[in-house]
Amino acid sequence: MAEPQNSPKDLRQAPVQGGLPSALGSTTSGAIAVAAESTTATRMSAPPSFDVADFPVPHGREEEWRFTPLERLKGLHDGSAAAGGADLKIDILAPDEVTHELVDRSDPRVGKAGKSVDRVAAAAFSAFEKASVITVPKEAVLADPIRIAVHGQGGTTFAHQVIEVGAFAEAVVVIDHTGDAVLAANVEYHLGDGAKLTVVSVQDWDDTAVHAGQHTALVGRDATFKSVVVTFGGDLVRLNPRVQYQGPGGEAELYGLYFTDNGQHQEHRLFVDHEAPNCRSNVAYKGALQGQDAHAVWIGDVLIRAAATGTDTYELNRNLVLTDGARVDSVPNLEIETGEIVGAGHASATGRFEDEQLFYLMARGIPAEEARRLVVRGFFAELVQQIGLPDVEERLIAKIEAELEASVA
Amino acid sequence: MATLEIHDLHVSVEAEGGPREILRGVDLTVKQGETHAIMGPNGSGKSTLAYSLAGHPKYTVTGGTVTLDGEDVLEMSVDERARAGVFLAMQYPVEVPGVSVSNFLRTSATAVRGEAPKLRTWVKEVKEAMERLSIDPSFAERNVNEGFSGGEKKRHEILQLELLRPSIAILDETDSGLDVDALRIVSEGVNRVRETGEVGTLLITHYTRILRYIKPDHVHVFANGRIAESGGAELADKLENEGYEAYVKGGASE
Structure with a gap:
């Protein structure tokens, strides 16, 4: 991790706004660390890796696992889950200029967006048979969205999906998850220079499904990435949407909606890694909760590295608790290693729909x-x-x- | 002509150690076109009367009747009362995150009028009503009462009064917390509605100040959960000079 390089004077000039915790049946613990020893990296229990053996089996005390009910992960975290049972049914509908291949993990495009950051993501990477690669050629502007329908039929699956959008191409991708499954799947989005990609990922699972995965976007120079993550279903859904910038001028807008019912656990752990100058990120996730033991977790980590001057970032999480018995944990974190930024801030609040x-x-x-x-x-x-x-x-x-x-x- | 008749109304709230009676036999008749000021010291039950008439679930009616044109108001749910023509301007209007003022006003007007107002005339109607109350047009896109100042909340309440055109308007300490300018703007709004002659107004207040702007036909002094004395506007002058001391002394404290 880079050492702090800015004087306090520079840091004071950075327009930083803090979060405003307000809570009822919820926790909100925001933090803004300025030019401090990085906590985003040190709080992980192991450095990123593609090899599941590099991660200790989590026990629930680890920072990245402390909100997750491990016993409901169906063994994805401890190696006891094995691929099998009824296959996932996957239907891909795409315009003609789009290509689709199945490749081995030795393909240079697989894993290009970064290593796995937790044991379940690494387990998925270690266990998938073939990776699916969808490519939008450079400068293609798709008239229609690419639709990927993923329907679970009760089995356990490890999967890997790459979506590559060439330079100056424009595409919309809708990934729709339905049915019942135990699924550990990583998704990579590669955006070439000046590319525009919008991804809508809908988790509309049956209430028995378990779904975990890492969704990493590699945003090229001047590229624009927009993601809308919609989580309604599942017994347990745990997603790690992540953004890395490959060059200056990149933009990322990360939106999320979740509606967490009785007994559901829905967890979204975001990380935006500002390592290139003059990039922008905007995060807004909103969730409604109702029913006994409905549990939503939102982690929003933003790291502005020393080289990322001119960064403009804001992250927001709002929760609306509709009934008693639901729980929200919302943790925004902002780490800033340079004061030469346009703006940085976060906000998190949980409110109740009250009798009044x-x-x-x-x-x-x-x-x-x-x-x-x-x-x-x-x-x-x-x-x-x-x-x-x-x-x-x-x-x-x-x-x-x-x-x-x-x-x- | 709409008439609200309150007869021997008794109301309790749940408190530590069991229910506590707050209203102890209120009798009052408010006719369309009339303005009744209800004045009283803190804790006399004025606000309880207001919320009980609107149907707040915190209050339990233990006796008496309330009718609007002969219809049993106490049998109605909160929303039914509003649709029947009862409007309560609240002392502490509630923030409703996620619902814009414009969406709220339109939904409410649709419910109360029984049909959606025509979009073109509605936009104009809201715009003009907001102008009259010196409400900035940007308010329409803000969430209901969220981040509003005290004065903004009260003007927003009176905006609703003007748009919903109730037959009975209950104004619960609408004057509290307002500076003179805001009090004048709010009072002018109330007077515009009164001048239509179509509303019976129940003006609940602790202070006589608002009565300089809104002239009541009847003044009632509220003490110990019932009306202790009724009179004309001159009763307010007496209260202005002598205060409530004569009414609280010897009464059961609450």
């Missing part, structure tokens, strides 16, 4: 169910609008409505 809000809306003539819908739809609206695909947006709104119906029933 319900009374206020009802006192204006709005029936109770509509009041609840109004609040939840309003809460998610700005993120749903970011998707930009009408069919996916409509499905999400319908899904939100269905989740609310279930809560009223």
